Amino acid sequence: MTKHHRHLWAGLGLGALLSFSAPVMADELVAALKGAEVGVSTYDMLKAINSNVASTLIYDPLIEQNANHGYVPALAESWEEAPDGLQWTFHLKKGVKFHNGVDFNAQAVADWLAMFKGTDFEYYLGAVKEIVVVDDYTIRLDMTRPDPNLLYNLSTPFGGVMEPGARKADGENYGLTAAVGTGPYKLESFAVGQETVLVRNDDYTWGAANATNTGPANIERIRLREIGEASTSFLELQTGGVDMLLGVPQEFLSEAAKLPNVKLMTMPDQEIWYLVMNVTAAPFDDIRVRQAAALAVNRQAIKDNLYGGAGNTPSTFMISSLPEEKVADQFRIKFDLDKAKALLDEAGWVAGADGIRAKDGQPLKITLWTQSDSNFRRVTEVIQAQLKDAGFAADILTFDSATIRDQYKAGTHQAAVRSYFYDSATILDWFFGGDRLGYPNISMFNDPKAEELRKVAMTGSKTGEEFTKNFIAYHEYILSQFPFAPIYEPVGNIAFNADRVIMPETINSPVFQRAAIMDLKLAN
């Protein structure tokens, strides 16, 4: 048998195996995760860099957000803040159990909160001086200073309450082979980069009130598949391989609408695409070059032509629904090719016959990093062309999404096209904090004034209003230094097979997560 024959038989065998694997079960929802949620490496929420909808099903937070970004009780049935902001008291729900049968109580919460120390999420509790167990179902946080963002921090997927004993016992395997919360679903299996299978927690009766159904969930089993390529996931929906796409790229919307059994819905999203520049690497160590690159990005053209006019054209680093996005107009980054060219002229970069600029005999050449999935490559190729219009010769370098973070840590990059998914102003601290250089601070931005403003924003706000004001000041300063250029703010598109999935009439959460799935049903 030749080598080619061996490959052929191996391929046929594999194909046959795959075609008989993963049968669709009657009471199983099969959903493809949206692109931004593909690639979660663990369900240990204090080690995870990103999260997906599964984490909101395994873990309950103390507090949840509703569709209007208001807070609703989850594992904490009520809470109060001392008038001076130096104490928070949470009253916990009774009768709640973790998936492993351990009682949920104030001590469990205290032990879980203690685990934040030394993790990337330590800043969530940065203002907490002491965690006090008042009684079995009351916990108090004594603060060094008021923290108006505490409730938000506790309501994110990273604020999902993990069972401290299980996390400790499972060590490095926690989040991969086991994940124990109090949520409506238990983790059955997790194949990194492939799929997560969840089974219903039949004891669950304590769901947050932002869903009509407070438990148990309607669907017995959920299989969340990670399909990197949008065209593949769309074909899977078309052929019945998945019941639902939690993210539908804009280019497939018109085709999805033509499918007789498929329905579409739109939800707000929390994603921003942006071009990040390494401020320590030439030529981006010159602020005029950074500003020129930022002004050369034509957001409207990208929105209109790549995304069919859907979504927003951001001019800051934040999603448009955040109050901290409302910076003064002079700080907003807007497309202005003439000004971009003038800035490069001023910086000594002279346009050559081919349009590419040069200075002291050196061309204005940069390397633009991106990830290998098609959406990243598509946006990056447009950015490459738009930068060329200003005189940049940008070479694209593509990395696998799993390895690119390690590459950033080496600090050799010049510029990259990226996206993030978050709905709090503290994202500035995450991506531009001087103590997070390399990754997540890919811009390597470490400016004394920014650090001062960051400190004020992160630790000096007593009220929500002050928080917003301080973060606007921090945001404006970052914008004035051009370590990045906003590209696109998408809307969330969800497609589902209406023969299989009964969608709730209203979804009372900011994005499609736990509350929506609690009210979701499968057709018989």
Place this chain on the structure above:
Amino acid sequence: MMRWIAPFRSAFGRPMGSVAGGWLVFLIAVAVLAPVLTPYDYDVQNLANAKMPPDAAHWMGTDEFGRDLLTRILYGARTSLTVSTVSIGLSLMAGLTLGAAAAYFGGWFDRVVTTVVDLTWSFPEILIALILVAIIGPGTTGTMVAIAVAYLAQFTRLTRAQILSLKSETYIEAARSLGASHKHLLFRHLIPNALAPVLVAAMLATGDAIILEATLGFFGLGAQPPTPSWGAMMSSGAAQLFSAPWIILLPGLALTLTVIAINLFGDALISALDIRTKLRDA
């Protein structure tokens, strides 16, 4: 030189060989002449003109960035042909050298080469290529090196087998007894006589290399944008499969025709050289 041209002429003389060879000559010609054949630049975007179906202005339509697809396919042929021929050329040279040396000198050197080659032979070429691209980095150079290494085992094994069988031929024994040097024996007698099946294998491997280059391009690891590559064009076309199917279909068609042509011409060459038995045995 005539010794090597004759089989190609003979292959062209066969019906399938003439059709396949004709396509390959045509492809090489349009790839070389692309700048004068098309009025469009392969890299200039016109987003307002994106995903236009084929018409009089754009015979194969435009891609998702409004670029003329025919232009990109022509320039993509340059990438495919350059990467595949350079990488297979490198692989062939290295494989010939290693295989001939291993077979001729034998001993520990032969054992080391055979072990390493057998080890790499047991892995699929795509796996070796992906690992190497991950190490070297994506791009045309990385792709060429990766493909060259991936096919090295094939040429080394084939050359070694040929030289081993030729080594015991009477005319080689005669030359050796007349005092011929190693260099003379290898370059005057052994390698020239072993070359025919190796060259045909290289021809066939070029088709595989085009597919491998397209595969790496499909994953974004081959030639980097805006340099056109058929694989990368198909990859970006996959996202437009329903709204603009020509973006994936036409580069795919070019790829398919080219690989079929290479294989058919390779078959014609095998018949012309009458080396089917030698190839099978090797």
